[in-house]
Amino acid sequence: MSCENPTTDTDALMPRRKKYDKSRTCVKCKENVGNIVVRHAVYCRACFVPLMTFRFRRSLEPFVNAKPDGPRRTALKPLGHLTIGFSGGLGSSVLLNLIHRCYVSPDPALLNQDGGKDHPSKDPVWRKVFVCYVETCDAIPGTKDRTEEIRNLVQGLNGVEFIPLRIQDAFDISWWRKISPKNLPFIPTDASVQSPSSALQAYLGSLPTSTALATTVGMLTRVLLQYTAFQTGSSHLVLGTSLTSLAVSLISSISQGGGFHVKEEAQEEWFPYPVAFAQGQVKSVRIIRPLRDVSTKECAVWAWWARLDVIGREQWEWPGTKPGLGRLTKDFIRGLEKDYPSTVSAIVRTCAKLAPKGETSGRCMLCERPAQAGVQEWKARIAIRSWKEPAHSNTPPSVASADALAPYLCYVCHTTLTSRGTRALPSLFASISTGHTPAVPTWTSSRVTQLHSAAAAQDSFLDVETDEPVVVSRRKMGQEELRQALNGFILED
Amino acid sequence: MPPRNCALCDKARAIVKRPKTGQQICKDCFFHVFETEVHNTITEAQLFKPGDRVAIGASGGKDSTVLAYVMKALNDRYQYGLELFLLSIDEGITGYRDDSLETVKRNQQQYDMPLKILSYDELYGWTMDAIVSQVGKKNNCTFCGVFRRQALDRGAAMLNVDHIVTGHNADDIAETVLMNIMRGDIARLGRCTSICTQGEDTIKRSKPFKYAYEKEIVMYAYFKKLDYFSTECIYSPDAYRGHARVFLKDLEAARPSAIIDIIHSGEAFEIKEEVKATQKIQQTCKRCGYMSSNELCKACSLLEGLERGVPQAAITDRARKKLASEGGASENLRTIPYFQRPGALPPTAIVP
Structure with missing residues (x-):
C-alpha cells in the first residue's frame, strides 16, 4: 500500500551523521580529550570507568532485594546465591569482571571508599557466586569445545565456583534427576534409550529452519541456566546481555511472534514449580541483565582497558544453512548502531513501555515462559490450512497425537516447531536416524508425563500448572498396592 | 517431479505455493482461501x-x-x-x-x-x-x-x-x-x-x-x-x-x-x-476542526509552513522556532476548509 521504493533510490536509506556532535572534549569533566564516543557524547577514560560502573550497578542493585526498592541503595540482602550465565563472549566476560570487582573481591578503583574497608557496605552481597557455562559444540557441527578454556579462566578468579554444563543435558535424565529436588516423574520417551547427545541431535535435526535451530539452542541454554540457578539456591541469575544484544533479542523475538514475551526478554521472575511457589515452598530466580544500558562498543572498550581475556563464543550457524532471523536481526541492528547509535537504545526504551496483552493460558512446556491464550485459534483463523472444520473440544488431545503439545506451547515455540522456510534444511547430523519422533527436553517430558497420567485415568482432572501429576482417580486400591505405597512407613509384624 | 495435487482439495493440480503457509494449492482453492480469510477478518x-x-x-x-x-x-x-x-x-x-x-x-x-x-x-x-x-x-x-x-x-x-x-x-x-x-x-x-x-x-x-x-x-x-x-x-x-x-x-x-x-x-x-x-489527549484543531493532539493539527502546521516559506516548520525544532520568531500567521493565510462530520453535509456529486 505504501508508495515508497527504497530499492531504486539511494536516498531511501538515512544519510550518515557525524559521529560526535560538538567537540572532542569529555562532556563530563570538560577538561580531558575524549577517548570514546558514546551515543554522540565524548568521554575520557577517567570518566568512562565510573560511568560504566554506575550504569551496571543501576541495572542490578535495585533488583537485588526480594522487593525491588527503586534506584536508591539500601542494604543489599538477596535471598540466595548468585549464578552468572557465562558464554565466553564479550558481554559475559565484562559482566563477570564487573561482578567480581564490585561484589566478590571489591576493587577500590571502582568502588567508593567511604566508611573504610570494614564498613558493612563492603561485605560480600552474595554468599556464593557460581559461574555456569553451557557448552554448545555438540549442537553445532564443526565448533570447538571451550569448556577447559573457560574453566581455567574462571578458576583464576577467587570466590567463584565453576559449573560446566553441556547443552545435551537438556535431554539427560540423570541431569534432570539431579536438578529436580522433587524428583518429578519422567516419561520414558526415546531420550531414555538414546544418549543425550543423540537425543539433542535428533531434536535439532527435526527442526524446519535455521531460525528454529538458533532459537532452540538459545532457549535450551537459557532454561538449563535457570534450572541450575534454582538448584544451586540462587536467587539471581545474571546474563551478559548488552544494550545492543538486548535490542537484537527484542527485535528477533518480535519477528518470531514473541510480542507476549517482551517483558521477559529484559527481566523475569522464574520458578520451576508454580504451585509450590504460590504456596511459598520454593523461591523464585530473578533473571537480570545488568549490562542492558551498556552498548557492545562500551563493553569492548571496557574489555580493552581492563585487559580482559575474552575467550569468545561460537556463532550459532550450521553448515549449509542460510542465516536465520536472529542472525539477520543482529546484522541489521549492528549496522544501525554503527551510524545511528540512538536507535538501539530507542528499541530497548520503547519495548520497556510495553506490557503483554490478553490472558495467559499457563506456561509454555518448552521455553517455560507465559503462553498466551487462544494462539491456536488465532493461527487457524488467520491462515486456512484445511477445509475441515477444526474440532472444538474441551478435552486436551491425546499425547500420542502429533499435535499433542500444541495447546501447551507459546506462540514462539509452536512457530519454531512448525513454520517452514522456502527450502528444506540439509541433513545436519548424518548419524541420526529420522524414523521416529524425536524426544523433547526433560522438563517438557516431565510435564508430558503428567498429561499422560491424567489422560489415562478416568474421572481425572488435568492442570498443567501443577507440580505433581494431578490425577484424582476414584478407583479402589488393592491392599497390596496400598502397602507398596506406604512402603517404609509400615513396620513389619 | 510429478505434478502434485492441491493440499486443500486433493483433486486439482497444485499451481501455487502459498507464501503464507507454504502449502501447494490449486487456483480455485487459492481464490477461496484468500477470500475466506478476508471474510474471517x-x-x-x-x-x-x-x-x-x-x-x-x-x-x-x-x-x-x-x-x-x-x-x-x-x-x-x-x-x-x-x-x-x-x-x-x-x-x-x-x-x-x-x-x-x-x-x-x-x-x-x-x-x-x-x-x-x-x-x-x-x-x-x-x-x-x-x-x-x-x-x-x-x-x-x-x-x-x-x-x-x-x-x-x-x-x-x-x-x-x-x-x-x-x-x-x-x-x-x-x-x-x-x-x-x-x-x-x-x-x-x-x-x-x-x-x-x-x-x-x-x-x-x-x-x-x-x-x-x-x-x-x-x-x-x-x-x-x-x-x-x-x-x-x-x-x-x-x-x-x-x-x-x-x-x-x-x-x-x-x-x-x-x-x-x-x-x-x-x-x-x-x-x-x-x-x-x-x-497527549486528542482535541480539535482550532483552525480546521480536524482531530489533533495539539492546538493546530499536523496538516494545518505543515500548510502554514508551506504558505509562509518555512516548509520544515512542522518537522524540525529549528524551523519551528524560526517561524515563531516571525510572529503569528497573517489573517489572509490560505487554510484548509473547516471539517464537517458525515451527516452534517449533503452528499457531494460524484463522478457518474
Whole structure:
C-alpha cells in the first residue's frame, strides 16, 4: 500500500551523521580529550570507568532485594546465591569482571571508599557466586569445545565456583534427576534409550529452519541456566546481555511472534514449580541483565582497558544453512548502531513501555515462559490450512497425537516447531536416524508425563500448572498396592 | 517431479505455493482461501453492519484494486448489505498519479461503483509537485502522508460514508510495527495493529487485508487478471520506512511466517497503563476542526509552513522556532476548509 521504493533510490536509506556532535572534549569533566564516543557524547577514560560502573550497578542493585526498592541503595540482602550465565563472549566476560570487582573481591578503583574497608557496605552481597557455562559444540557441527578454556579462566578468579554444563543435558535424565529436588516423574520417551547427545541431535535435526535451530539452542541454554540457578539456591541469575544484544533479542523475538514475551526478554521472575511457589515452598530466580544500558562498543572498550581475556563464543550457524532471523536481526541492528547509535537504545526504551496483552493460558512446556491464550485459534483463523472444520473440544488431545503439545506451547515455540522456510534444511547430523519422533527436553517430558497420567485415568482432572501429576482417580486400591505405597512407613509384624 | 495435487482439495493440480503457509494449492482453492480469510477478518472484527456506506480508498495500485474486487465479491456472496464507493486522492504527482487515476476510473466502470476524486490542490491549494519543489525530496513523505489521511476523511465526509477501508496489507502492518519500535513512536505502535481505528470525531477506518500477504495480493490480481497500476512513487521514500522494509523482506525470505509473526507480536503487547497516562489527549484543531493532539493539527502546521516559506516548520525544532520568531500567521493565510462530520453535509456529486 505504501508508495515508497527504497530499492531504486539511494536516498531511501538515512544519510550518515557525524559521529560526535560538538567537540572532542569529555562532556563530563570538560577538561580531558575524549577517548570514546558514546551515543554522540565524548568521554575520557577517567570518566568512562565510573560511568560504566554506575550504569551496571543501576541495572542490578535495585533488583537485588526480594522487593525491588527503586534506584536508591539500601542494604543489599538477596535471598540466595548468585549464578552468572557465562558464554565466553564479550558481554559475559565484562559482566563477570564487573561482578567480581564490585561484589566478590571489591576493587577500590571502582568502588567508593567511604566508611573504610570494614564498613558493612563492603561485605560480600552474595554468599556464593557460581559461574555456569553451557557448552554448545555438540549442537553445532564443526565448533570447538571451550569448556577447559573457560574453566581455567574462571578458576583464576577467587570466590567463584565453576559449573560446566553441556547443552545435551537438556535431554539427560540423570541431569534432570539431579536438578529436580522433587524428583518429578519422567516419561520414558526415546531420550531414555538414546544418549543425550543423540537425543539433542535428533531434536535439532527435526527442526524446519535455521531460525528454529538458533532459537532452540538459545532457549535450551537459557532454561538449563535457570534450572541450575534454582538448584544451586540462587536467587539471581545474571546474563551478559548488552544494550545492543538486548535490542537484537527484542527485535528477533518480535519477528518470531514473541510480542507476549517482551517483558521477559529484559527481566523475569522464574520458578520451576508454580504451585509450590504460590504456596511459598520454593523461591523464585530473578533473571537480570545488568549490562542492558551498556552498548557492545562500551563493553569492548571496557574489555580493552581492563585487559580482559575474552575467550569468545561460537556463532550459532550450521553448515549449509542460510542465516536465520536472529542472525539477520543482529546484522541489521549492528549496522544501525554503527551510524545511528540512538536507535538501539530507542528499541530497548520503547519495548520497556510495553506490557503483554490478553490472558495467559499457563506456561509454555518448552521455553517455560507465559503462553498466551487462544494462539491456536488465532493461527487457524488467520491462515486456512484445511477445509475441515477444526474440532472444538474441551478435552486436551491425546499425547500420542502429533499435535499433542500444541495447546501447551507459546506462540514462539509452536512457530519454531512448525513454520517452514522456502527450502528444506540439509541433513545436519548424518548419524541420526529420522524414523521416529524425536524426544523433547526433560522438563517438557516431565510435564508430558503428567498429561499422560491424567489422560489415562478416568474421572481425572488435568492442570498443567501443577507440580505433581494431578490425577484424582476414584478407583479402589488393592491392599497390596496400598502397602507398596506406604512402603517404609509400615513396620513389619 | 510429478505434478502434485492441491493440499486443500486433493483433486486439482497444485499451481501455487502459498507464501503464507507454504502449502501447494490449486487456483480455485487459492481464490477461496484468500477470500475466506478476508471474510474471517471482517466478521471476526465485526467491521460492518447492514446498510453501511463504505468508501474504498482507491489508488489504482494492486492493493486497492484487489480490495475493491474482493469487497464487491464478499458483499454479494455474504450479503453484507453495504453500499460501496470508490474514493481516490489526487496528490498531484505528474506521471505517477495521472496514470493510476486512469486505472481507478476503469475500476469504477468494471465494478460499477460510484467514484469521488479529491485533489490536494482542491483541498490545500498545493500539489505534491509544488511541495517537492519547495521542500525537496527529503521529508516530502511527511507532507504526503499527513495530507492524504486528512483528504481521505474529508472525501469520505463529502460522500457521507460511515467507513473507509484501505488496502493496507500484512507486509505494511509488519513494517509499521518494526518502524515504530525502531523510532520509539509509542503512540503509533499502540494502534498500528488495530484493524479498525476511530477517533472521537473521525470516520471509521479499517484494513480488511490486515492478514493478507502482499505476494498473495499480487498473485490474486494476476490470476484474476485485474487491471492495476504498478509503478512506485517517483519521489523519495520515507527513509526510516525504507530501512524497515528492506529488513522485513530479508526476514520474509528467511522464514515467510515472519510477517504474520510480527503482526501477532504487535497484537500481543500494549502500552503500559502508566505510559498511556502521559500521552497527549486528542482535541480539535482550532483552525480546521480536524482531530489533533495539539492546538493546530499536523496538516494545518505543515500548510502554514508551506504558505509562509518555512516548509520544515512542522518537522524540525529549528524551523519551528524560526517561524515563531516571525510572529503569528497573517489573517489572509490560505487554510484548509473547516471539517464537517458525515451527516452534517449533503452528499457531494460524484463522478457518474
